[in-house]
Amino acid sequence: xxxxxxxxxxxxxxxxxxxxxxxxxxxxxxxxxxxxxxxxxxxxxxxxxxxxxxxxxxxxxxxxxxxxxxxxxxxxxxxxxxxxxxxxxxxxxxxxxxxxxxxxxxxxxxxxxxxxxxxxxxxxxxxxxxxxxxxxxxxxxxxxxxxxxxxxxxxxxxxxxxxxxxxxxxxxxxxxxxxxxxxxxxxxxxxxxxxxxxxxxxxxxxxxxxxxxxxxxxxxxxxxxxxxxxxxxxxxxxxxxxxxxxxxxxxxxxxxxxxxxxxxxxxxxxxxxxxxxxxxxxxxxxxxxxxxxxxxxxxxxxxxxxxxxxxxxxxxxxxxx
Numbered sequence: 511x512x513x514x515x516x517x518x519x520x521x522x523x524x525x526x527x528x529x530x531x532x533x534x535x536x537x538x539x540x541x542x543x544x545x546x547x548x549x550x551x552x553x554x555x556x557x558x559x560x561x562x563x564x565x566x567x568x569x570x571x572x573x574x575x576x577x578x579x580x581x582x583x584x585x586x587x588x589x590x591x592x593x594x595x596x597x598x599x600x601x602x603x604x605x606x607x608x609x610x611x612x613x614x615x616x617x618x619x620x621x622x623x624x625x626x627x628x629x630x631x632x633x634x635x636x637x638x639x640x641x642x643x644x645x646x647x648x649x650x651x652x653x654x655x656x657x658x659x660x661x662x663x664x665x666x667x668x669x670x671x672x673x674x675x676x677x678x679x680x681x682x683x684x685x686x687x688x689x690x691x692x693x694x695x696x697x698x699x700x701x702x703x704x705x706x707x708x709x710x711x712x713x714x715x716x717x718x719x720x721x722x723x724x725x726x727x728x729x730x731x732x733x734x735x736x737x738x739x740x741x742x743x744x745x746x747x748x749x750x751x752x753x754x755x756x757x758x759x760x761x762x763x764x765x766x767x768x769x770x771x772x773x774x775x776x777x778x779x780x781x782x783x784x785x786x787x788x789x790x791x792x793x794x795x796x797x798x799x800x801x802x803x804x805x806x807x808x809x810x811x812x813x814x815x816x817x818x819x820x821x822x823x824x825x826x827x828x829x830x831x
Contacts, residue, residue, distance in 0.1 A: 550705045551598065554746035555738040557584045561686070561714075566730040573730070574691065584612065584738070585746035589757070594619035597764070601749040609752035611760060611793075613659070614652045621648040625661050625771070627680040629695045629721045631779040631822075633658055647675065649701075655789035656760070656767045657820070658777055662701060669704070676702040680719075688781070694718045694729045712736040759799050759809070763792060766813050778822040791816040 558581035563573045583603040590597035600612040620643045625633045643663060651659040662677030678700040682688070687697070696719035704711050714734035720727040771777070781787065795812055798804045804812055 554741045558737045561734045563730050563732050585749040603749050606748040616650040618648045633777040635775045656763050673705045694720045696721045709738040709740045780820045783819045
């Protein structure tokens with residue numbers, strides 16, 4: 511485990527969750543054997559993202575970016591931990607002076623609540639039966655703004671000696687797509703996370719779906735391979751400094767979303783307001799708060815105000831505190 515993750519473990523009992531997660535990976539001595547590998551999800555990584563559209567049922571379909579490759583340096587670390595829940599934050603390291611708050615993921619054990627993505631920025635709450643989540647972990651992925659993205663439920667297994675988690679779920683378009691196209695509205699994602707000796711691989715087999723009135727039409731299929739290769743901690747030192755100076759603000763943002771999600775049965779959001787996405791507003795507010803242009807007394811209300819701009823049903827706006 512990286513020194514940065516070890517430092518956080520001391521205060522957050524991260525090892526308790528590693529043990530619990532490892533126990534879910536296997537049913538016998540195999541779990542014990544793979545226990546040390548689970549910490550590969552935490553640390554400083556060199557990341558590479560590869561995507562390619564591979565098939566379309568329409569012979570006249572024009573493939574978009576038949577092969578797309580990008581990458582960089584990313585720090586992933588736990589910000590909240592309990593016995594059955596861990597919140598992992600991702601930070602992109604562009605330069606020592608440019609750090610970008612990236613997406614976050616929450617892992618919960620035997621979680622009966624699942625938010626199903628319906629399309630067009632609408633999610634509905636479902637309650638699963640205890641037998642459907644027994645021994646399983648839910649991965650909840652949140653956007654840069656900490657607004658919802660997608661959830662999936664599955665059991666960790668050992669495949670070819672590697673701890674692996676796999677699930678298929680509907681999701682909104684990723685930023686690499688919604689910023690350039692609007693010819694489909696559902697990304698049916700098959701996510702496969704496989705931990706290896708140097709980090710882990712996030713493999714995707716995706717279907718790009720046009721959903722209208724409950725009917726789905728396949729537009730194209732896509733293959734994605736995101737690799738996370740461990741780097742020395744010093745490569746991500748700037749990200750740790752950034753988080754130390756901004757974690758209070760983003761903790762408040764996360765808490766605002768959690769309060770909303772926990773008290774509603776559906777979520778409907780706008781993609782943009784006055785040409786900007788939600789994280790544009792939050793990044794600007796983060797800067798104001800860091801420069802003390804917004805006080806601790808006012809910051810919660812300001813955060814709620816930005817979130818409420820994007821909630822489409824006025825009756826469901828986040829309540830002011």
